Every structure is written in structure tokens, then in C-alpha cells.
Amino acid sequence: MIFHSLHFVVFLIVVLAIYWGSPARWRNFLLVPASIVFYGFVHPWFLLPFAATTIIDYFVARGIESHPDRTRALVTVSVVSNLGLLGVFKYYNFFVENAAALLASLHIPVSLPVLNVVLPAGISFYTFQSIGYVVDVSRGHVRACHSFRDYALFVSFFPQLVAGPIQRAGHLLTQIQSPRTVNAGIVGEALVLIAWGFFKKLVIADNVAITANKVFAMQDPSFAILWTGVLAFCIQIFADFSAYTDIARGTARLFGFDLSPNFNHPYLADSPSDFWRRWHISLSTWIRDYIFIPLGGSRQSESRTIINLVIVFLLTGLWHGASWNFVLWGLYYAVLTIIYRAAAAIVPKTLQTLPGLRLGQIALMFLFTNLGWFIFREHDVHQLWRGLTLSPASTPAADWRVAAYLTTMTALFALPIVLHMIWDLLLRPRLESTRAWPRLAWPVATLLSLVLFVGILLLRSDTTQDFIYFQF
């Protein structure tokens, strides 16, 4: 089920009514079948790999608790089973196609069978969430959940099941095991999050997607047109993904849950590592805590740190999809991070703290981010190479005018994001810097939601698309 459908509107109203109308002890029990209906609504078979992950990791965690001496073996079972599912559904075809191509280049023609199935939605999100839980139990950070119902809800909780944010057991599972309440303040916050999420998706992301899709459907865009499309995609992917997060967080608030945030104004990042502290926070912190730090992080030799960075960024790229451009995208961030680290070591501290320098750093990082999005969006390696080697001088004069027009339109659609950013930075207390909106009195929240809703009615795009991160 997708958020922007009548099915979801009806589903949410019905589930909310039953949920808050039921005794508190039944509420978790109710949310599990509701989440199953949500997830299996279009493709019921998606529930099979999902059920496998849930059941295996529930028993693995219980096993770790009762047999600590077998922790390593049990964690291995969890990791292998989850990555096995990912391997089959997400990476198998990529592997066999490349293996066949490699063998063919060695004059060994082979015909390997490919898997013709749809990638189960959200598989990369729930497998990582489940692995994180097992590792947390093995490290003693959380206790194994004894209630299968509660654990099933932790993995399946429908607002964040398909595209995150990836939750930690210490954050969500503890809320599942505690009583929940709702009040006008929470409802107000939820409404603003949901309205802002839908506004970003339907008005901003879907409108700028028209430019991005047109440009990336062209075989020979000029420099100006190409980078106009890349900028449009840069706005689209942030508006789209953060919209999903906001709708998920808002919906969860209506049920009394507080999901961890996923974004903190990523385009204000001043370095690649800062970008990854602000973009898809739940994934980057997951990779930091479960891969980068266990590998030794940055506390070992410089060469080992570089190897660790390359490993985690390659994995980050591959997490997004089985395609060479995602591998390149990961590698790109690894190289960029290494260069920034080297520059930080060379440039004197006094220069690094010059007033106004941060603005320049943000602008430079924004350019690098766009270059990254070009690699991310462009699946055709030949087109990628062509785009990277295009000269601005080759752009016809008339193309510059069209590019200026489209860039301005993209900027106009992105204006609410900029306003939100300014408002957020000026008004929000520092301690709450990762919340999507400052706490608002309910009349203000209602008015803001109303304005956003009318904005959606007036400005939503004719062509609505699936959330980009559904494909991952």
C-alpha cells in the first residue's frame, strides 16, 4: 500500500479508530495484522521473506540470551539469513549477469538463469533493522524481546516498514513495550509532519521530477540542460525521501510512537562526512555502528582508515541497488571523504576557521553532492562518461536560456524547503536540531497544516510517482 492512495487514507482512519478505541493491552496485537495488510496489500508473497526474517531473528535473539556462548554462531545465522535474502532478491541477477559478461569476455559463453521476480519492497530496510536488533542483543545493548507479537511489530510497524527510517530496538522496541498516549500537541505535530511530507512529495518532488525525468531520458543533453536535470533530481530525491520519512514519522505519532529522524538539512553539509551525518541518518549511523566501528573505524592507521572508508562507502552504494552506478557512487564518496580528510590535515586550523569560509564549504559540498546525484541517477555508464566530460562551452546559447528557465522553476518549487530550513535554523532550539518541526501550539499547527493542504490541492503535480526509495 502506498501513502498517496485512497486505500491508505481509509486504512489509516479505520486502524486509528480501532487502535485508540481498544484497551491498551490489545493495541500492539492490532498493529501487527494491520502492518501485514499494509505490506502484503499488493504483493502478498512479499510477506514470505519478511516472515522468514522476523521468525529467524526472534529466535536467534532468544537463543543469544539463553546461550551466550553461542552468540557468534547465532549472529552469523542472522546475518547470513538476512543477507541471503538480500542476495537472492536484490543482487543475484546483478551477479549472474556480470559473471556471464566476464566469462563471455574470456570466450567462455555460459547461460546462467536469472530471477524474474519483483524486489520485495523495503527488504533492505527491514533486514538491516532486524540485523541491528540481533547485534544489539549480542552486545547487551538491549534485552531479547520475549513477546513475538512485540518483536513482529518492531519489524513490521507499517509507517516505516517500506522506506525507513531504520529503527533501533533501543528506540522503537522500548516504545512498543511501553504504554502510549496521544494529546492535542502530539496530533498537531503529526498533522504538520504528514501535511509537510505530502507537500514535499506531491508538490515539490513530483513537479521537479518532470524536469529530471525529461533530461535523463535524453540521449544528448548539452552541459546546461544536463546539470539542470541533475539539480532537479537533487531537489527531487531529497523532497521525495524526506517526505516519506515525515509521513512515516507523522503517522507513527498518531499511534503514539516517536520514530527517529532521518534528515538534518543535508544540503547544508560542509563536507562529505557531514553530509552523511545529515542524509539518511538511520542508514549512515547503522553502517557506522555495525560495520565501520567494528572494522576499526578511524582509530587505527591512516591506511586502515582509508580501507575502512572504502569498504563502508562501497557497501552504502550497493545497499541502494545492484548496479554499477551505485558502486561508483559509493566509491565517489569514499574518495571524496579521503580527500577532505587529507585536506583537513594539511590546511592550517586558523584557515579552516576563517569567517565566511563555511558558506564556501557548503556551496562546494553542494556541487559535489550534485555530482554524486548524477552518478546515482545515471545507470548508463556511457551516458555517465559523456556527461562528466561535457564542456560548458559546447552548450548552444538557446540551451542556456531554457536551462535558466527550468532551474528557476526548480528553485521556485524548492523554495518551501529553503524557507523551512531558514525557519528551522532560526527558531529551533539546538537540542532539538534533528526534529522536523519545532513544537507548535495546536492552533498554529492546524493553521500550518491547512496552508500546506491547500498548497497541495493547488500545486500538486499531474503525474504522481512512486517514492524513489521504494526500489531499494
Next chain:
Amino acid sequence: MAVLVLGLPMLLKFGPTPRRPFDEKPLRLLKKEQPRVVLIGDSMLETRIDQSVLNRVSSERCSVFAQPGSSSALWFLLLKNIVAQQTPPPRTVIILFRSRQLTLPTHRAEGDYRKSMEPYMRGDEPLVEKLAGSSGRKPDGVLDAVVQALYPVDRRREQAQDKVQAWSLDLVASSREYEHIHNHAKVVFGPKHLRVGTAVDEQKEGGATSLDPDGHDFAAEVGKSFLPPMLEIAREKGIQLVFFEVKRRPKPDGSAGEESPTNGAYDAALRAYLEKAGARLFDETREADVIVDFYGSGDHVAPAKMPEYTELFWRKVGPLVETGGAR
């Protein structure tokens, strides 16, 4: 709170969306060019015919009216309100089409397609509303239908989006340059520049507007299409109508790609109908010389092949135009 947020916008009332004004420029262009032959079509025409090559090989004054993303409703409007208004009218009008576009009046008549038809509409165009059923923009799914029914403000969506476009233009260009930027944008994003395997203008096609000829009953549907009024206009103005069915992208072995055996029956019925009404049909779908090498993206001809294709086109159509003979 939710009731207020969802309820208050229902009270915002608006009248019907104003239509885009009639565009006089095509009339002026034809008056200036005084063509003997006018070609009408969608991106199949735009990516196939090079007007300068056509003028050279035909030794005729030819005008090409290619509107990517158009179909029979817009072609009817072009014929009625632009071409037939010329004095004297052109001798021949050639309409390039695919599959069953001619008898599918609702094809590309909604949403953005409807928007692109409005500059060719004079007044209310009751026949277009009746046949294409496009007086309003049809909802895209149940949720859209519910939103349209509950919130009259939704009808102002198109105007609001137009305003965003207008503001964007205002910020980068003077009003004199608007048209130039718009026209250049059309060229830049036109079908000639699409990647192989991509056809943006066909994204919305499917379901009820599919061009698939299977199971299509020509005799039952021709009366509800724009063909009879088009033939009537041509007869009144003394214009020879030639319909040219383009060959859709063939398979690499040269065999027909999208065509199915049913299309043969459809073509036979169409040919008989047109010839009875004094028009002509050229069926390119089984022409062996139009091979896959001609094609760029989808059913479009690759830009580099357009001159060669245009010459080939005229070798086949020219005799029909000059002699009025049938093939």
C-alpha cells in the same frame, strides 16, 4: 484539528477553469507559407519528415504541423480551425497515424493533452466535447476523483502551475523571449533527442487509451470518431485527404513489431471506408524497406535518418498526391 484541516478547504469555491485562448499564429504561418501540401501528425511526423528535404524532393510548398503527443481530436481541430480556414485551402492534407489512432477519439484528449488542444479550439467545440469527452480533466485514480469532488479549489491547480511557470519565465526573460524559450524547450526535449527505448510522450498511454488494435471493431467505432467530420470538412473545402499509417518499430529481423493480424482486418476496413469517402490510405506497416535501422527511440525515426526517410516517404506518397490514385 484533522476535521478543520480537511474540512475548511471544501468551502473554497471556484468557477470552471478558464480555457487557453485560441492561437492565431498557425493561421498566420499558413497564410505566409501558402502550402500546397500540409502534413499533420504527432511525434511520428516530427521525427520522420524533414520539411526542407520534403520541399526539395516534392517540388511543392509543404507545411509540417507536427504536435508531439497529439491524436485525432487535435488533428480534427487543426484541420477545421487552421488548415481549412486558408484561402485557397491546400490541395492535399496528409495525416500520419499509428495503429487505431483515427478511430480512438479519446486518445490523448485528457490532462496535459487536453491543455495542448485548447489553443486550437474556437469557442466550445461541442463535437470535440462529445466525441473526446474531454470537457473536464479526468481524475487520475479514485483518490484524485474524491479530491476533485470534495475540493473545488483543485480546479485551480492548472492555473497555479501555469503561474509558477510564468514566474519562472519572468525571472529569466522578457515577455518577447517567452515564445522563443518555449519553442526551444520543445525542440530540446522533443522526441528526436530521446534515448533509444524511451518515449516520454507515450507514458500516459495504456488501459482505455491503448492503441492495441486487438478486438477493435472498426465498423462500430468509426461513427463515434473524428474521421467522418474530417472527411466532411475535406469534401466541403475540396481538400484531398491522404492518411499514412506509419510502420511501428519492427523487430530486428525486420518483421512487424507492434502490428498484429487483427490490424490487417482493421486496415482493410479503414481502407474501404476512406476510399468510399474519396480519401486515400497508404499502409506503410508492411513496407520491407522501412527497416529497424531507421529507428531511434521507440517508434520514432532517428534524427540522422530523417532525410533518407523523407525521400522514401515522398517516393511512396508523392504519386498519390499528384495523381490522386490509390495504392
